[in-house]
Amino acid sequence: MADRIKLAGYVKLAKLWERNAEQAILYHREYYEKKYADDNRVILVGVYIDITGQKMIPKRPEMVRLLKDCTLGKISCIEAQTKGYFAANTQELCFLLKYIFDLPYQIDLLTEDREYHIDTIRNEDGQKQALKKMADDYVGLYSDDYTKWKKRLLLEIEK
Numbered sequence: 001m002a003d004r005i006k007l008a009g010y011v012k013l014a015k016l017w018e019r020n021a022e023q024a025i026l027y028h029r030e031y032y033e034k035k036y037a038d039d040n041r042v043i044l045v046g047v048y049i050d051i052t053g054q055k056m057i058p059k060r061p062e063m064v065r066l067l068k069d070c071t072l073g074k075i076s077c078i079e080a081q082t083k084g085y086f087a088a089n090t091q092e093l094c095f096l097l098k099y100i101f102d103l104p105y106q107i108d109l110l111t112e113d114r115e116y117h118i119d120t121i122r123n124e125d126g127q128k129q130a131l132k133k134m135a136d137d138y139v140g141l142y143s144d145d146y147t148k149w150k151k152r153l154l155l156e157i158e159k
Helices: 015-036 061-071 090-101 124-141 143-158
Strands: 005-013 042-051 077-080 108-111
Parallel strands (some): 005 042, 077 108
């Protein structure tokens, strides 16, 4: 049997969910647990849930913890219901992709978006390579900003 996918669910909820944080966390954990309960190809490593108004990835504690687990080889795939959970804007998305795809461990991405569906496991039409090229090209234009972003991220990971 091929290696099982070590999957992490990621959710970013708006700060207004803080009032119902316990309920929101329970809902999203149960969502991923039920989704993968009978899938013997997947090990659900965890569900990482940020309830914050922060757009910057280094300021989201659960995303930082998720990326730390990626750097340690604990995760091979990150799934989010929408790409908007990954990043709030193009720069954050490209910086995140660059960071993930440059890790020594292969990390795949999945989203449930219909219009902008990401699935680098199936990799239809070379989607992973296209995302990597987009991130590399973007970072090439903003390399100083990426260096600062990555430094902030690594400082948070090391805490």
